[in-house]
Amino acid sequence: MPEVLRQFRSLFVSLKLTIVLLALSIVLIFWATLDQVHLGVWAVQQRFFHSFIVFARAGELRIPVFPGGYTIGGLLLVNLLAAQAYRFRAGWGKTGVWITHAGLILLLVGQLVSGLVQRDFQMSLDVGETKNYSESDRRNELAIIDATDPELDGVVAIPESFLARGAVVQSPALPFRVVPGEYYPNSTLQMRSQAPGAPPTPATQGMGTQIAATPLEVTYRENERNMPTSFVELAGPGGSLGTWMVSPLLGMPQKFEYAGRKWKIVMRPERRYQPFSITLEKFSHDIYPGTDIPRNFSSKVRLNLPDGAAPREVLIYMNNPLRYAGLTYYQQSFANNDRTSILEVVRNPSWLIPYIACSAIALGLVVQFMTHLVAFAGKRRAR
Amino acid sequence: MASRALPSAIAAAALLVAACGEEKVSVYKVPKERDPVLAQAGAGQQAPGSPMAGAAVPTAAGSALVWEAPAAWKPKEASAVRKGSYSVPAGGLESDLSVTAFPGDVGGELANVNRWRGQVGLSPLRPEELEPSVSRMEANGLNFTVVELSPAADPAGSSILGAIVPYGGSTWFFKLMGPGAAVRAATPAFMDFLHTVRAP
Numbered sequence: 324m325p326e327v328l329r330q331f332r333s334l335f336v337s338l339k340l341t342i343v344l345l346a347l348s349i350v351l352i353f354w355a356t357l358d359q360v361h362l363g364v365w366a367v368q369q370r371f372f373h374s375f376i377v378f379a380r381a382g383e384l385r386i387p388v389f390p391g392g393y394t395i396g397g398l399l400l401v402n403l404l405a406a407q408a409y410r411f412r413a414g415w416g417k418t419g420v421w422i423t424h425a426g427l428i429l430l431l432v433g434q435l436v437s438g439l440v441q442r443d444f445q446m447s448l449d450v451g452e453t454k455n456y457s458e459s460d461r462r463n464e465l466a467i468i469d470a471t472d473p474e475l476d477g478v479v480a481i482p483e484s485f486l487a488r489g490a491v492v493q494s495p496a497l498p499f500r501v502v503p504g505e506y507y508p509n510s511t512l513q514m515r516s517q518a519p520g521a522p523p524t525p526a527t528q529g530m531g532t533q534i535a536a537t538p539l540e541v542t543y544r545e546n547e548r549n550m551p552t553s554f555v556e557l558a559g560p561g562g563s564l565g566t567w568m569v570s571p572l573l574g575m576p577q578k579f580e581y582a583g584r585k586w587k588i589v590m591r592p593e594r595r596y597q598p599f600s601i602t603l604e605k606f607s608h609d610i611y612p613g614t615d616i617p618r619n620f621s622s623k624v625r626l627n628l629p630d631g632a633a634p635r636e637v638l639i640y641m642n643n644p645l646r647y648a649g650l651t652y653y654q655q656s657f658a659n660n661d662r663t664s665i666l667e668v669v670r671n672p673s674w675l676i677p678y679i680a681c682s683a684i685a686l687g688l689v690v691q692f693m694t695h696l697v698a699f700a701g702k703r704r705a706r
Numbered sequence: 707m708a709s710r711a712l713p714s715a716i717a718a719a720a721l722l723v724a725a726c727g728e729e730k731v732s733v734y735k736v737p738k739e740r741d742p743v744l745a746q747a748g749a750g751q752q753a754p755g756s757p758m759a760g761a762a763v764p765t766a767a768g769s770a771l772v773w774e775a776p777a778a779w780k781p782k783e784a785s786a787v788r789k790g791s792y793s794v795p796a797g798g799l800e801s802d803l804s805v806t807a808f809p810g811d812v813g814g815e816l817a818n819v820n821r822w823r824g825q826v827g828l829s830p831l832r833p834e835e836l837e838p839s840v841s842r843m844e845a846n847g848l849n850f851t852v853v854e855l856s857p858a859a860d861p862a863g864s865s866i867l868g869a870i871v872p873y874g875g876s877t878w879f880f881k882l883m884g885p886g887a888a889v890r891a892a893t894p895a896f897m898d899f900l901h902t903v904r905a906p
Contacts, residue, residue: 455736456736470738472738473738474737474738475735475736475737475738476735476736476737476738476739477733477734477735478732478733478734478735478736479731479732479733480731480732480733480734481731482729482730482731484729485729485731492731494731494733495733496733516791516802516804517802517825517864517883596734596736
């Protein structure tokens with residue numbers, strides 16, 4: 324084996340690397356915990372753990388300063404796999420150690436997978452309301468809706484990131500191009516009549532002509548949401564149709580007609596549709612008698628299944644979520660004087676992995692202990 | 707071969723990871739849904755940062771109030787929200803008069819007075835503080851609740867002189883808003899104007 328490869332091998336199988344990586348992860352977690360004060364938990368996860376490198380800002384420059392969660396976790400995984408392969412010896416004596424290590428590997432892989440595929444959404448339901456979609460509490464989308472058909476809406480949903488980077492969208496479902504213009508990641512709106520000094524608006528169509536948008540600093544707080552505003556030009560083959568202001572703050576779609584069809588344009592929280600719907604039948608907010616201290620929040624919902632299957636009644640409350648079709652609905656919050664229930668909707672296909680991994684680790688430790696115990700007892704009896 | 711296979715595998719894995727985060731334009735059809743109805747009428751006058759809707763506000767239907775505006779007031783283009791809109795010159799300054807109407811009581815007097823107070827930077831009133839801070843008058847069979855809101859702390863800031871009038875199951879709002887001095891100078895003309903408001 325060439326010398327270089329040998330060095331690589333001894334680096335990756337070494338226990339020193341494990342110790343260094345564990346030390347780095349302690350520093351990373353400590354630093355992230357402190358930074359949570361400024362950034363909030365969501366941004367901290369993105370910056371420190373769901374990243375390969377942690378960057379620091381010096382003015383406009385982004386300088387790499389520390390390995391991120393993916394790098395440390397990935398190297399730990401490689402280290403563990405390499406050590407396993409290198410030190411593997413056939414025989415029953417180490418079975419428990421192998422099972423424990425397999426559990427650890429599964430735990431690391433599971434974290435990586437859930438970091439990549441887990442998506443959190445919300446479903447906000449008024450009593451009696453039915454919805455077949457959930458909405459992101461962080462991300463928005465520009466929806467351009469062909470509302471000509473009396474039964475069905477044809478939707479073209481463009482992620483906010485396209486507006487942010489000014490990417491022109493040409494979809495076969497649209498008779499015009501979507502050309503994003505100015506974009507504010509967080510903003511506030513005011514009627515122009517109340518903001519006489521506001522600069523002229525790029526909007527030439529819809530409500531935006533009467534409204535002034537002011538950019539605000541981007542917020543990372545957990546209980547705040549960025550409210551973007553963007554100006555979007557629609558350009559047909561015959562020229563521009565005009566420029567619309569779009570923002571979730573506008574609250575409702577703007578309508579226009581083009582090419583003999585009725586259209587709506589709206590920026591709204593990103594939606595994910597499901598092939599089933601949920602109706603909120605009752606929301607209960609129980610308190611301890613004589614106090615305002617909440618005892619229990621629960622939502623009684625009806626799960627309306629497709630293909631004429633009988634609907635299911637489900638009670639969702641703390642630690643008793645509804646799991647259906649790969650989605651988990653947790654009771655998250657409520658609003659509107661107890662008339663609106665807010666469910667957190669989590670899609671995480673790998674949610675079982677940590678349970679399996681921890682069980683494997685526990686099993687491995689028990690097996691290893693028992694192996695030693697039996698061997699020890701056997702030796703004693705022999706004496 | 708093995709020395710080439712490793713970098714290729716790493717590159718492929720990196721691409722796969724990058725592809726997971728990629729966002730795409732999606733196209734789909736859904737059953738028609740109703741547009742959201744405004745939770746709170748009086749849009750276009752809301753505090754900054756709150757959900758706002760412009761054109762398609764459910765304004766009051768039914769018969770409308772009529773009025774006579776002084777010749778010096780310059781009519782502005784009415785919108786879907788504004789039943790009437792004027793630029794009111796007084797003392798060399800200008801303020802803005804809007805006339806709007808919404809179905810029902812729009813949350814009641816207190817909520818609306820507090821909404822206006824918020825627009826000029828005043829803190830909300832408690833229910834028991836409402837009565838001493840409004841004046842009531844009757845003209846042409848209509849009951850006017852008149853409020854004068856000018857932040858004492860900031861004489862250069864905006865002031866509001868407003869009147870709330872229930873009529874025919876709706877609530878009408880006459881709101882004069884502008885720099886404090888402009889609103890003060892236009893106050894007599896505004897009060898005279900209120901006396902011309904009547905049912906058709």
